[in-house]
Amino acid sequence: PAASPIKHLIDTRDVERDELERLLDLITALKEADADGAVPRLLEGRSLGMIFEEPSTRTRVSFEVAMAKLGGHALYLKPGEIHLGARESLYDTAKVLSRMCDVIEARTLSHGTVTALAQAAEVPVINGLTDFNHPTQAICDVLTMREHLPPGRTLADATIVFVGDRTNVCSSTMFIAAQFGMRFVHAAPPAYQAPPDWVGAARAIAETTGGSVEVTADVEDAVAGADFVYTDLWWWVDQEDEIPARRAAFLPRYQVDAELFARAPSHARFMHCLPASRGVEVTDEVIDHERSIVFDQAENRLHAEKGILVWLTYPTVRRASPALR
Numbered sequence: 001p002a003a004s005p006i007k008h009l010i011d012t013r014d015v016e017r018d019e020l021e022r023l024l025d026l027i028t029a030l031k032e033a034d035a036d037g038a039v040p041r042l043l044e045g046r047s048l049g050m051i052f053e054e055p056s057t058r059t060r061v062s063f064e065v066a067m068a069k070l071g072g073h074a075l076y077l078k079p080g081e082i083h084l085g086a087r088e089s090l091y092d093t094a095k096v097l098s099r100m101c102d103v104i105e106a107r108t109l110s111h112g113t114v115t116a117l118a119q120a121a122e123v124p125v126i127n128g129l130t131d132f133n134h135p136t137q138a139i140c141d142v143l144t145m146r147e148h149l150p151p152g153r154t155l156a157d158a159t160i161v162f163v164g165d166r167t168n169v170c171s172s173t174m175f176i177a178a179q180f181g182m183r184f185v186h187a188a189p190p191a192y193q194a195p196p197d198w199v200g201a202a203r204a205i206a207e208t209t210g211g212s213v214e215v216t217a218d219v220e221d222a223v224a225g226a227d228f229v230y231t232d233l234w235w236w237v238d239q240e241d242e243i244p245a246r247r248a249a250f251l252p253r254y255q256v257d258a259e260l261f262a263r264a265p266s267h268a269r270f271m272h273c274l275p276a277s278r279g280v281e282v283t284d285e286v287i288d289h290e291r292s293i294v295f296d297q298a299e300n301r302l303h304a305e306k307g308i309l310v311w312l313t314y315p316t317v318r319r320a321s322p323a324l325r
């Protein structure tokens with residue numbers, strides 16, 4: 001079949017760096033408009049179908065509020081409450097939602113589910129997190145880093161050190177950092193380091209942008225060069241039987257505590273996509289530190305979703321009934 005003309009957001013690597021830069025500028029403009037109480041109602045009368053196979057606070061609330069601010073409407077399709085993949089094929093679900101909604105957002109257990117939805121959908125599909133990546137978080141995070149760069153610095157001059165497990169947020173951060181020409185370092189015990197296929201793909205991007213990608217177990221050395229220190233949960237709900245092994249691997253060396261954060265330069269910022277396990281991968285004194293920007297990140301999810309929704313839908317892409325084409 002011919003390639004779909006519909007633009008989706010499944011992986012930031014599908015989007016050229018220049019287009020990502022323009023998207024960040026659009027998000028910033030919408031954020032400034034929001035601060036003035038003047039968000040344009042660019043999605044008046046449009047609907048967003050939000051599929052969630054897992055719980056969410058930030059992704060759900062940010063997309064729902066973003067649609068309301070843009071004049072549209074969002075439907076929260078709770079885990080287990082639609083026929084997704086069980087009594088109805090992914091293909092049929094994508095086709096039906098495409099006839100009723102203007103955009104689909106999906107948080108799915110498997111990355112293959114969101115790609116299958118996008119292949120069948122006739123409206124844009126946004127990946128709201130899978131077992132592989134989290135592109136909306138990554139876009140939010142580069143925006144947040146851009147806002148918190150030391151004076152006179154650009155993202156291409158900056159180093160981000162991701163401490164801990166090779167999560168879906170780790171993969172997305174690695175790829176988008178490479179796209180923006182940043183120096184990315186993953187600091188983790190060997191068994192939890194980013195796999196060679198991710199690193200190879202990210203290095204191939206970095207070679208074209210002037211960035212670099214490193215993986216190390218030496219977290220103290222890595223943090224010493226960080227402009228941004230990022231961490232994420234050490235286990236997710238389906239990894240609870242691994243908790244003892246994971247705690248043993250990460251503690252105490254890879255916990256971002258005051259001692260580890262003090263090794264970073266005095267301007268370094270602390271980042272976390274949230275939710276956080278306080279006292280596990282990060283201590284209270286770091287997450288609540290004056291140089292922690294975790295709640296700026298969380299707020300920026302809202303602004304990023306507004307920009308992403310407008311970028312994908314306005315003005316060229318319309319929900320098109322086959323009868324009207």
Ligand code: CP
Binds near residue numbers: 058
């Ligand atoms: N960071 C993030 O995606 O948070 P939620 O799981 O609450 O959506």
